[in-house]
Amino acid sequence: MPETTATPDSPFVSTEWLAANLGAPDLVVVDASWHMPGTGRSGATEYLEQHVPGAVHFDIDAIADRASPLPHMLPDAHSFAVAMGAMGIGDGLRIVVYDSVGLFSAPRVWWTFRAFGATDVKLLDGGLPKWLAEERPVEDGPVQRRPAVFNPRFDHSLVADLERVDRALASGSAQVLDARQEARFRGEMPEPRPGLPSGHMPGAFNLPHGHLVADGRLLPVEEIRKVVAASGLDLSRPVITSCGSGVSAAILWVALEMIGKTPLALYDGSWTEWGASGKEIVTG
Structure with a gap:
């Protein structure tokens, strides 16, 4: 399967592109790993065990409308902005999202960022499995970025x-x-x-x-x-x-x-x- 490059009109960036740009001050990497109930897997736990260096974890069950009886419904714009600010995701950043399956839960978070007005958000082609298969670096434990300001522009x-x-x-x-x-x-x-x-x-x-x-x-x-x-x-x-x-x-x-x-x-x-x-x- 051909590699995906960081072209402006593509929703994907390649592992090569991310490796070359990792650590750039205007780039934030987001681990969006999540698994279906009953699988016995936890995206949050897997994130803490290994993730792309510097990546923060976006938990779709936590960053959600907690008052809704439905699972991981979108939060209101203010709640989303507060959560992003606390994660260190602010205006003007380039965002790259991946998950531990390859392409499962990351698109949901990619779409969520776009719905709330992020203009430069991409998916990592092949996700964490491809990154690991290429023996690229990982780290464990939580990541704490400097707090930021995210001004949401929610597209209803x-x-x-x-x-x-x-x-x-x-x-x-x-x-x-x-x-x-x-x-x-x-x-x-x-x-x-x-x-x-x-x-x-x-x-x-x-x-x-x-x-x-x-x-x-x-x-x-x-x-x-x-x-x-x-x-x-x-x-x-x-x-x-x-x-x-x-x-x-x-x-x-x-x-x-x-x-x-x-x-x-x-x-x-x-x-x-x-x-x-x-x-x-x-x-x-």
């Missing part, structure tokens, strides 16, 4: 809620693309969250995020086009990305952006909200 249009998704499906004004496994989408496999029914929204399309990633890296552009075409999605119409809880929906976002189809919005509550809402559920 990038975030879809339950009613917006319901209206879009009912009116046909946008398509919903769901990143969950086929069996969960069809209602043939239980959801990982107890008590939540499986199935999908009426009219939604299915593109499991695993079909877009190989060895922790996004597929080449032409292969992405083929996978997206096979889902039945109409690229001439607006798209809202969705998944189980708003994490892997961001992988779809990155993939669609790579083929020139930036989504309209990401459904933050995703299936965790829809499945429990009493809205129509389709199986099969």
